[in-house]
Amino acid sequence: MADKKEMLDRWPFEREVPSLPPQEYARRREQCPISKVRMWDGSEAWLLTRYADIRKAFRDTRLSSDSSVDHFPAPNEAIAMARKVQRDFTRLDSEPHSRQRNLLAKYFTITHVNTMREIIEKKVEELLDEMEAKGGPLDLVENLALPLPIFLTCVLLNLPTDDTPYLLNRVVAWMNSDSTPDESAKGADDIIVYFAKVIEREKAQRSEGMVAELVHEHVANGHITEDELLWMLHLLLVGGFDTAAIMISLGTFNAVEASGGSRKAAGKSVPGEFGRGGAAAHA
Numbered sequence: 001m002a003d004k005k006e007m008l009d010r011w012p013f014e015r016e017v018p019s020l021p022p023q024e025y026a027r028r029r030e031q032c033p034i035s036k037v038r039m040w041d042g043s044e045a046w047l048l049t050r051y052a053d054i055r056k057a058f059r060d061t062r063l064s065s066d067s068s069v070d071h072f073p074a075p076n077e078a079i080a081m082a083r084k085v086q087r088d089f090t091r092l093d094s095e096p097h098s099r100q101r102n103l104l105a106k107y108f109t110i111t112h113v114n115t116m117r118e119i120i121e122k123k124v125e126e127l128l129d130e131m132e133a134k135g136g137p138l139d140l141v142e143n144l145a146l147p148l149p150i151f152l153t154c155v156l157l158n159l160p161t162d163d164t165p166y167l168l169n170r171v172v173a174w175m176n177s178d179s180t181p182d183e184s185a186k187g188a189d190d191i192i193v194y195f196a197k198v199i200e201r202e203k204a205q206r207s208e209g210m211v212a213e214l215v216h217e218h219v220a221n222g223h224i225t226e227d228e229l230l231w232m233l234h235l236l237l238v239g240g241f242d243t244a245a246i247m248i249s250l251g252t253f254n255a256v257e258a259s260g261g262s263r264k265a266a267g268k269s270v271p272g273e274f275g276r277g278g279a280a281a282h283a
């Protein structure tokens with residue numbers, strides 16, 4: 001008789017249509033909304049597919065977000081390794097999580113985000129103009145979906161926009177599901193080293209914006225440690241990157257399809273590996 005363990009489906013599920021979630025989620029939502037799956041390392045994890053159950057689980061203090069524990073679910077080895085050492089507040093529970101999260105709340109209000117609207121719209125125009133000048137067919141991911149979120153992060157954190165190529169290169173190494181665990185770990189390390197320098201620079205010479213306020217008002221007054229800030233900046237870079245990149249690429253792809261356009265029009269790598277790996281990394 002087959003081992004019961006071997007009968008569990010492997011997660012992440014394969015996508016039937018690259019731009020849409022695997023149908024297995026909908027099937028389970030209907031037939032077994034709380035079920036088990038098999039992870040890359042053979043361990044088992046619970047999969048919740050209904051909004052109400054997920055909300056309930058997030059509020060259940062018996063569950064933890066601490067990804068440093070053995071067999072914390074991850075979609076592949078590279079992400080499992082990264083999460084073992086990741087110390088940003090999404091990987092922490094209760095007080096350290098809410099204390100750090102609250103410090104960021106004011107930067108994510110509609111009013112504050114609207115202050116960035118003009119500069120982001122200008123960047124979008126610029127990237128679209130560059131695409132038009134190059135002529136088609138073009139890869140939407142390379143030309144718009146990747147450079148825009150990195151630019152956005154630089155604006156949000158008041159980082160030199162000249163740093164965008166380096167940050168893009170390192171964050172892709174960290175998140176791409178094709179990266180080996182070593183390549184991915186090196187990408188994450190380089191980002192930490194980069195932000196350690198940003199903090200040192202800020203301590204030496206006060207500038208403006210989010211990093212300046214976090215260093216001079218919150219680290220200086222003991223609301224947050226320097227190590228917590230380092231990981232918070234790491235989170236802001238990687239958390240805002242793949243999510244936005246995927247929404248731009250898949251959103252465009254689905255819009256083009258819905259309007260009867262061809263897949264090619266949306267860019268050859270839109271439904272490709274980057275989207276899948278990125279989505280899994282942030283989830």
Ligand code: HEM
Pocket residue numbers: 089090101153156235236237239240241243244247282283
């Ligand atoms: C379309 C774009 C985005 C999507 C779909 C998205 C999605 C999500 C999701 C699903 C979570 C919860 C993850 C979890 O608890 O494990 C999350 C958390 C978070 N996201 Fe985003 N995100 C987007 C853009 C951004 C951007 C641009 C930033 C910042 C630059 C950002 C920063 C964060 C932070 C700091 C958290 C942690 C909040 C907490 O733990 O309390 N996100 N995001």
